[in-house]
Amino acid sequence: MADDIAAGRLRPGDPLPPQRELADTLRVSLGTVTRAYAEARRRGLVIGQRRRGTIVAPERGADSPLASIVSEPSGAIDLAANWPIYAADPDPTAALREIASRPDVRSLLRYPPPEGGARHRAAGAAWLRSQGVKIDPEALLVSGGAQHGIFLSLAASTIPGDTLLVESLTYPGVLAAARTLGLKVRGVAIDEQGLVPEALEAAFAGSDAKVLYCVPTVHNPTTAILSEARKRQIADIVEQHRGWIIEDEIHRSLVEAPTPTLYELAPERTMLVTAASKALAGSLRVGFVTAPSALGQALLSAVQSSVFAVCPLGAELFATWLENGTVTKTVIKKRRSAERRQRLAFDALAEVDGVRLRGDPAAYFVWLTLPTGRSATRLAADARDRGVRVLPRSAFSAEPDGPDDGVRLCIGSPEDEKALTKGLNTVVDLLRRPQTELAIF
Ligand SMILES: Cc1ncc(COP(=O)(O)O)c(C=O)c1O
Incomplete structure (x- = not known):
């Protein structure tokens, strides 16, 4: 054969x-x-x-x-x-020149704090606010893109051998991260509207899984968008089972009128992950993760043990581009x-x-x-x-x-x-x- x-x-x-x-x-x-x-x-x-x-x-x-x-x-x-349609990427020349001409440009060469610099976390919070998500910059940390954000969230909320719940079809990068972290993966049924709450309830009840990864906005690969009503049901189910949600909102900024996030419905149980890759440019490797207080330390340890701190150059370009429109x-x-x-x-x-x-x-x-x-x-x-x-x-x-x-x-x-x-x-x-x-x- x-x-x-x-x-x-x-x-x-x-x-x-x-x-x-x-x-x-x-x-x-x-x-x-x-x-x-x-x-x-x-x-x-x-x-x-x-x-x-x-x-x-x-x-x-x-x-x-x-x-x-x-x-x-x-x-x-x-x-x-x-x-993300490279032909529509911005021209970086002017912003790079501006950053290079700042008197404090050399500060970008110093080790940043593991959670990311205050200016960059504030930029992340401002960007999320522009997408309808109210968030305190203190509750955010900077990741090296959404893939890294997913990896950090999994590392912070699981141990090897745990079961991770995902939509039955899901973003391949989460399957790869789960494999690296020694997690079992269990698919939860989806339909035309996305994740099915009853199937999620059955999956939590019928397994020892504590973490759900999902892509509620423009689900990868089916493009489904979860309604607010379903999100409420999902948030309730996760609260009841005292589980965690990794909410991948990488496509949110592209959607004209997105529904409220799971993060807003269950802020202390949700790691909302987003990044500038699909909105701006894939190479920036800048993303943001919301840290529930019970997992804040574990998330920081995951940053330190993976990259110590994310390189701030991409985040600075992002912050500059956010400020100038x-x-x-x-x-x-x-x-x-x-x-x-x-x-x-x-x-x-x-x-x-x-x-x-x-x-x-x-x-x-x-x-x-x-x-x-x-x-x-x-x-x-x-x-x-x-x-x-x-x-x-x-x-x-x-x-x-x-x-x-x-x-x-x-x-x-x-x-x-x-x-x-x-x-x-x-x-x-x-x-x-x-x-x-x-x-x-
Ligand atoms: C649903 C989803 N999440 C995360 C990522 C990874 O994003 P990043 O490039 O910011 O690591 C992708 C990239 O295709 C994606 O489709």
Whole structure:
């Protein structure tokens, strides 16, 4: 099996034969085949799908959200990474010159306090206030982007072996952080409107989990936005179980009228995580985390043991841009561009039979549900062969045996609308053809 996968005779998404059938063909016992399948799964060669049996896993690294950062640019059209439309990034020249010309510029070279400098925490609080979230700067700490904020929040609220609750489809970065921290992950059902409160109640009641990570605003990957009513239910459930919420609000600034945060509904139980990456520029690596008083010290220890303190240069650029209005202008520009790109995706995919598309004007991605019988893993592999990267549902799945029927298309990643259209057309073309099946065994 491993040889066939390495040689390309078995392709990602290919179904493996039922175990009994294979045992008969190879004239070995069923137990031998079962052990071989388990070993293949352990090696990451195959994944189990509830209804479709076992299939060949996505190519190694192909479903990693970080793959395109660490690999050389390949010329491929990237619809896999949630990049924030670089063409709408601000020009940093004037702000960098201004910072460089300040008499106290050298103070930026000193070790900052682990929670971040007062000016930068105040900037974070002011920015959150502009998004309708009332917050005291003292209750905030500076993180190195939202991914770091998630990592800090998990480190502060869990110990290895704990169970983390997440939406059944979730941001791959939280799955990676949970793995690093030795956490078990359990998916909580979502529907068209996002996290289902009754399922959350059952998950807390039926496990020893204490922490919920969720993306209430423009859920990654489905783009759902949680209503205020559901948030109230969720906040109540978490309060009742004396749990913690890690509320990822990275997309909040892009949404015109967001609902109140879980943080406001349960401030002493919520670590709200946000960052400037999607609103301004991915490289700034500046984010903010709200620290409930019971976890303040643990969060600070997590900062110190990970980076000691976040480099203040990105935070200073952010604070300067917040003061001179660049943040507001850039968010408007990015949002308009996202809206236009959403329309391009809907126009391109509208004509394809059987697919369902979900998007949001503020989202840098759309979520595609495939017609029955199509494999998302296979689509991703076929697209990759044609120079387009997309992520199949398994990359977002909290548990390994979900259906293989969804693909996230990141419309914010391609450099321009022409490249986006080319990538979308490739996906449309693949969807219009019958799925290629390889004869196996
Ligand atoms: C939901 C979500 N949270 C967090 C992040 C990471 O953000 P940052 O780049 O600030 O680390 C991303 C990036 O794609 C994301 O989609």
